Every structure is written in structure tokens, then in C-alpha cells.
Amino acid sequence: MTGDDRLIRPAVATDAPAxxxxxxxxxxxxxxxxxxxxxxxxxMARRIEAATRAHAWLVLEEAGRVVGYAYAGPFNPxxxxxxxxxxxxxxxxxxxxxxxxxxxxxxxLSRLAERGFRTALAGMTLxxxxxxxxxxxxxxxxxxxxxxxxxxHGRWHxxxxxxxxxxxDDTDPxxxxx
Numbered sequence: 001m002t003g004d005d006r007l008i009r010p011a012v013a014t015d016a017p018a019x020x021x022x023x024x025x026x027x028x029x030x031x032x033x034x035x036x037x038x039x040x041x042x043x044m045a046r047r048i049e050a051a052t053r054a055h056a057w058l059v060l061e062e063a064g065r066v067v068g069y070a071y072a073g074p075f076n077p078x079x080x081x082x083x084x085x086x087x088x089x090x091x092x093x094x095x096x097x098x099x100x101x102x103x104x105x106x107x108x109l110s111r112l113a114e115r116g117f118r119t120a121l122a123g124m125t126l127x128x129x130x131x132x133x134x135x136x137x138x139x140x141x142x143x144x145x146x147x148x149x150x151x152x153h154g155r156w157h158x159x160x161x162x163x164x165x166x167x168x169d170d171t172d173p174x175x176x177x178x
Contacts, residue, residue: 006100008107011057011069016045018066019059022092031125031152047071054177055085056111060100067092070104072112075121083173084119085112089134101134109138109166116177118167125150126158140164 011019024038039047048071051057055072068091075084087108089101109120122140124131140162148156167173 005063006103007061008058008103009061010052011048011059011071013045013048015059015066015069016048017041019048019069019090020044022066022068022090025093026090031150031155031157032128032131034125034150034152034157036152055117056108056115058104058108058111060091060104062100067095068100068104070101070108072108072117072120075119083117083167083177084121085117087112087120087122101130102138105134105138109164113166116167116174118165118173119163120166121161121163123159123161126160132160135162135164138164 020039020041020043023033023044026033027035027038048057051071051073054074057071058069059066060068060070068089070087070089072085072087075081075086087105089104089108091100112120120140121143122131122135123146124135126145141164143161143163145158145160147158149159150157
């Protein structure tokens with residue numbers, strides 16, 4: 001996907017430092033991520049490689065600089081869940097509600113559908129108005145909330161789960177996502 005100065009493309013290992021820098025404030029300053037230590041660029045490169053092998057990891061560039069990313073991974077390791085993917089999107093602080101998250105997710109969901117996935121699921125620490133609005137706008141439906149499931153920054157947090165169909169639900173899936 002391209003725009004005036006916007007490009008969405010598959011992530012590569014050299015995007016890891018930018019992705020790590022985007023993610024770090026979510027880890028250190030918010031409860032949006034339940035990680036407590038920001039991953040290094042090396043760890044982020046490992047995550048990018050794992051996601052691109054089986055699912056997808058996309059980055060958003062604006063004026064040639066990575067300013068956001070979205071990725072998918074396994075929803076659950078048990079075999080019957082293999083056509084479902086857990087998805088996440090992160091943008092640089094201050095870039096929310098400007099269309100980047102929507103564009104990333106639309107490209108990611110399209111890529112997952114091409115690979116044979118049928119369902120995308122996302123968990124959101126509450127409250128998170130921006131993420132709730134994004135998922136609702138993209139057709140995700142609420143499926144439940146885990147209450148007081150994570151403790152971070154001195155308090156308990158709930159996590160709401162949403163899901164969306166991304167493929168043909170009425171036919172048998174491929175033997176494996178591709």
C-alpha cells in the first residue's frame with residue numbers, strides 16, 4: 001500500500017531497531033503491553049523472523065522512516081487453532097487516529113487471508129479507547145474480557161478480546177496455512 005509518503009511493506013531484520021524503539025514506550029510507560037522490559041533490537045529481529053515465517057509482520061514507513069508496525073502470531077499452539085492468528089499493531093506515540101493503524105491492519109488481515117487464516121483475534125488492555133475504536137471500525141466483535149488478569153504499574157488491568165473473520169468460514173481450510 002502506498003500513499004503520498006506512506007508505504008506498507010513486509011518487515012525485514014533491519015527494521016528491528018525501529019520496531020523496538022516504537023514498542024519501548026508501550027512497555028515502560030503504559031499497561032498496553034504486559035511486558036515489563038523492552039525487548040532489544042536483537043530480540044525484535046527474532047520476533048520479526050518468527051512472525052514472517054508463519055504469519056506476517058508489516059511496517060509502515062512515512063517519508064522513508066518506519067513509524068509503525070503490525071504483526072500476527074499463533075493464537076494458541078494447539079493444532080486445531082492453526083487457522084486463527086493473534087494480531088497487534090503499534091504506532092509511534094502521537095501517530096494514533098491518523099489512519100496508520102487502520103492501513104497496517106487492513107494490509108495484515110489481507111495477507112493472513114491469502115495465507116489461509118480464517119480468524120484474527122486481538123487482546124486489548126483496558127481502558128484503551130484508541131485501540132477499541134480501531135478494532136470496532138475494522139469489524140472486530142467483542143468476545144469476552146479477562147478481569148484483573150495483569151498487574152502492572154501498581155494496579156490490576158482487564159484485557160478485552162475481539163475477533164474478526166478474515167477468510168471463507170464455510171469451506172474446509174487448507175491443510176496448513178501457507
